[in-house]
Amino acid sequence: MRQPILSRLCLNTAAALLAAACATSAIAQTPQVRHFPTTQLNIGIHLIKAEVAQTEAEREQGLMFREKMGDNEGMLFLFGAPAGVCMWMKNTLIPLSVAFMDEKGVIINIEEMKEQTLDSHCAKRGATYALEMNKGWFKQKNIKPGTKIDGLPAK
DSSP: HHHHHHHHHHHHHHHHHHHHHHHHHHHHHHOOOOOOOEEEEEEETTTEEEEEEEOOOOOOOHHTTTOOTTTTTEEOOOOOOOEEEEOOOOOOOOOOOEEEEEEBBBEEEEEOOOOOOOOEEOOOEEEEEEEETTTHHHHHTTTTTTTEEEEEEEE
């Protein structure tokens, strides 16, 4: 009689270990959404709460795996010095608009970006900053190239 109880105990233990291993594996595969420190920017009367991505790793992560973003929220990318920069939307679940800016915060160009693509969207000349907002945000606010964004952090 001892054998069946021991067998059931072994089976239950094995099943519990397998379930734990599967749960751990699923957690390890779940993409991590990272949030970064924020700063307040303003474009005329429009206030923006922008997360700041300033390191290489932060810029690579950006808004990946986010499912939504508030109406006046965005992601500000700092490049340190004017550079030829491009953005893409790998693992980015929400459509975005990006404004590339020079060292003074003046918008160089604005590009519309479709979610989950590897299409390149590039600054038309050396950019020091880029600001991603929900798709169409700049157009809805009548913000165009040549407009200055205030409150940008030092490079």
